[in-house]
Amino acid sequence: MEIHFAPLQGYTDSIFRKLHADFFGGVDKYYTPFIRVERGDFRKKDIRELPDETELCTIPQIIASTKPEDIEKMVAMLEEKGYKEVNINMGCPFPMIAKHGMGSGLLADKEAVKAMIKVLEAHPSMKFSLKTRLGYDDENQIFEMTDIINNFPFTEVTMHPRIAKDQYSGDINHPKFAEFAKVCKHPLIYNGDVTTLDDINKISTVYPTLKGIMIGRGLLKNPALASEYKNGVIMSDKEKKDKSKQLIKKLFTQCEELMNGEEQSVAHVKAYFEYLLPNIEKRNRKKVLKANKAEKLRGAIAEFFL
Numbered sequence: 001m002e003i004h005f006a007p008l009q010g011y012t013d014s015i016f017r018k019l020h021a022d023f024f025g026g027v028d029k030y031y032t033p034f035i036r037v038e039r040g041d042f043r044k045k046d047i048r049e050l051p052d053e054t055e056l057c058t059i060p061q062i063i064a065s066t067k068p069e070d071i072e073k074m075v076a077m078l079e080e081k082g083y084k085e086v087n088i089n090m091g092c093p094f095p096m097i098a099k100h101g102m103g104s105g106l107l108a109d110k111e112a113v114k115a116m117i118k119v120l121e122a123h124p125s126m127k128f129s130l131k132t133r134l135g136y137d138d139e140n141q142i143f144e145m146t147d148i149i150n151n152f153p154f155t156e157v158t159m160h161p162r163i164a165k166d167q168y169s170g171d172i173n174h175p176k177f178a179e180f181a182k183v184c185k186h187p188l189i190y191n192g193d194v195t196t197l198d199d200i201n202k203i204s205t206v207y208p209t210l211k212g213i214m215i216g217r218g219l220l221k222n223p224a225l226a227s228e229y230k231n232g233v234i235m236s237d238k239e240k241k242d243k244s245k246q247l248i249k250k251l252f253t254q255c256e257e258l259m260n261g262e263e264q265s266v267a268h269v270k271a272y273f274e275y276l277l278p279n280i281e282k283r284n285r286k287k288v289l290k291a292n293k294a295e296k297l298r299g300a301i302a303e304f305f306l
Contacts, residue, residue: 001204002212003226004158004189005219007031007061007089010271014049015254017058020219023247026226027219028212030058034089035078036102037070042077050081059129064090066101066112071119075126085127085155088116093164098136104164108136113145117152131158131191131214137165139176143183150185158189158214178207187211194218200229220275223247244277245305252298262294269297273304280304 005012005020005027017030035046051058060083062074078086090113092103099105106112120128130149135141141163149157161177162170172192181188190203190210195218203213219225223244224235235243248269255265273288284304291297 001210002028002189003200003229004029004212004214005031005226006191006214006216007033008216008220009033010268011220014051014055015251015258016272017051017055019247019250020223021055021057023243024223024227026224026228026230028057030055031061031087032058034061034063034092034103035074036063037065037067037073042074050078050083059085059087061087061089061131063092063097063102064088064106064113064116066106066109066115068115068119071116072122075119075123079123079126084125085129087129087131088120090130090132091158091160091164093133093162093167098164104133104136106136107133107141107145107164108138110144110148113148117148120152127155128152129155129157130186131160133160133162133164134173134176134180135163137163139163139173142180146180146183150183154186156187156189156211157184158191159184160191162192174206181207181209189214191216195221195225197225197228197234200225217275220272221278223276241277241305245301248272248276248301248305252294252301256294266292266294266297269301 003026012030012033021027032049032051035042050060060078065071075086089103090106092098097103097105101112106116132142159177159180161173188210189212190207191214194200194203194213194215200213204210215225224240228234252265252269255268259265259268270289270291273285287300288297288304291300
């Protein structure tokens with residue numbers, strides 16, 4: 001079964017993706033954080049994050065939109081740059097996205113989904129996959145879209161079985177996921193609350209026909225999770241800590257080289273410690289999160305990995 005690393009704004013940038021693949025691996029597909037159009041143009045950081053020729057298993061992702069012209073602009077740009085596959089994010093639950101007719105906001109608008117599909121059909125040389133949810137504010141909304149989704153040749157569909165209003169809280173709706181799995185004609189990827197090897201094994205047992213599982217925060221907590229599943233061997237705490245230390249060290253160095261100043265690079269590196277290796281002593285984590293200068297952060301990180 002494939003393991004996909006979910007795109008996470010502020011975390012799965014090109015620096016981190018490459019380092020994770022080098023130090024831990026086990027991931028079949030990475031995705032860029034979604035590209036979107038703002039005031040008629042692309043955000044510069046989105047273009048910077050597009051995968052280069054060294055990231056063979058990274059798929060660019062665009063945000064679904066009720067504006068067909070925005071979808072066309074994004075797809076045309078990626079096609080012109082030579083990309084052959086694009087992931088459509090129709091699942092982002094954040095209110096600032098959904099309320100403006102993007103991401104999961106389309107799940108309450110069947111006509112908008114039809115209009116988006118029409119744009120995709122105009123690019124027959126491109127492959128498209130879909131990331132979605134059960135609905136915007138109702139768990140049955142996806143079933144009103146099933147025919148539309150099934151009639152377009154998506155390479156795969158990733159389903160997070162919650163509604164957008166729940167964001168990432170509350171229980172996963174397994175009965176509705178099972179129901180969707182029966183009617184979805186495309187290869188299906190499961191996404192949601194997978195943080196341990198036991199979670200992966202349970203999901204793969206309950207849904208044996210899945211093509212794969214998409215994991216986000218679980219891989220930030222345990223960067224070795226995908227490789228542990230693929231290799232069937234649990235990485236020792238020492239090796240996991242050593243590899244994480246090397247990854248963070250290189251990440252910090254590259255952030256300092258590429259980002260705009262100390263404040264930005266320090267804030268970016270610190271963010272990973274909200275999740276990384278949750279069993280490490282809390283007081284050591286607090287020291288990292290409180291550090292506001294590069295020198296202090298380096299010292300706190302060294303102590304974190306002792």
